[in-house]
Amino acid sequence: MRTTLMKKGLLIILSGPSGVGKGTVRLKLMTRPELNLFYSVSMTTRKIRPGEKEGREYYYVSRQEFLKQVEEGNLLEWNEFVGNFYGTPLDKVNQKREEGYNVLLEIDVNGAMKVMEKCPDAVSIFLKAPSFEALEKRIRGRSTETEEVIRERLGKAKSEYGLAYKYKYSVVNDSVERAADEIASIIKKESKQANLI
Ligand code: ADP
Ligand code: 5GP
Secondary structure, eight states: OOOTTOOOOOEEEEEOSTTSSHHHHHHHHHTOGGGOEEEOOEEEOSOOOTTOOBTTTEEEOOHHHHHHHHHTTOEEEEEEETTEEEEEEHHHHHHHHHTTOEEEEEOOHHHHHHHHHHOTTOEEEEEEOSSHHHHHHHHHHHOOSOHHHHHHHHHHHHHHHTTGGGSSEEEEOSSHHHHHHHHHHHHHHHHHHHHHO
16 A cells, blocks of 8 residues: 555556567566566467466466456557457556556557557657667567568568657667666656656
C-alpha cells in the first residue's frame, strides 16, 4: 500500500520494431534498482520459445482465454501482431504504480499508440536500430522465427518507423549499455519532474 508521502510511479512505454533490442535493453534496465522499475509481463497467444519461462517473458494463453480477458476489460491495451495476440494486464499496472513503482511496458508500436491515447502522461520511448540493415541482422541473428515471419516482421518495421515522431523520446540502440544509460537518464529526469507537480 502506498503511503501518503509516496508518489504514484511513472508509466513507461518502451517500444519499437521487432528485433530492435527492446528485450535486451529492458533486461539491462532491470538490473538498476535505483530506477525502481516493475516490468509488466504481457499475455500472449504466441508459442513459448526455447529458454522462455511462463510468467517471466509472458503469460502464455490460448486464443479463447485471451479473448475472454479482452471481453472482461482486463487489458490496458492489446494487439494482434503477425498472427498472435499480445496484451497488457491492467490490474497489475495500476497496482504497481500506486505502490510507487515505475511500470515498464515493452510493447509493439500499435499498442504504444493505444496507451499514449489512454494515458497521456505515459513516458513513451521509441527504440531504433542504427540502420535497417542492422535491424535485419538482429532479427535474423536471434533465430527464433521462420523466414516468412521474419519477412513479415521486417515489412512491419518500415511502417512502424514512420510513427516514431509520436513518441516523446527516440533512442538509438547502437550499444545496449549506452542505450540503457540514455533511457535511465530519461527515467530519472521524468521522475524528478513528476515529483515537482
Ligand atoms: P526485441 O525485443 O526488440 O524483439 P531482442 O531484444 O530480442 O529484440 O533483440 C534482437 C536481437 O538483437 C537479439 O539477438 C539481441 O541479442 C540483439 N541485440 C540487441 N541489442 C543489440 C545491440 N545493441 N547490438 C547488437 N545486437 C543487439
Ligand atoms: P515477440 O513475439 O517477439 O515476443 O513480440 C512481438 C512484438 O509484440 C514485440 O514488438 C513486443 O514488444 C510486442 N508485445 C509484447 N507484449 C505486448 C503487449 O502486451 N502489447 C502489445 N501491443 N505488444 C506487445
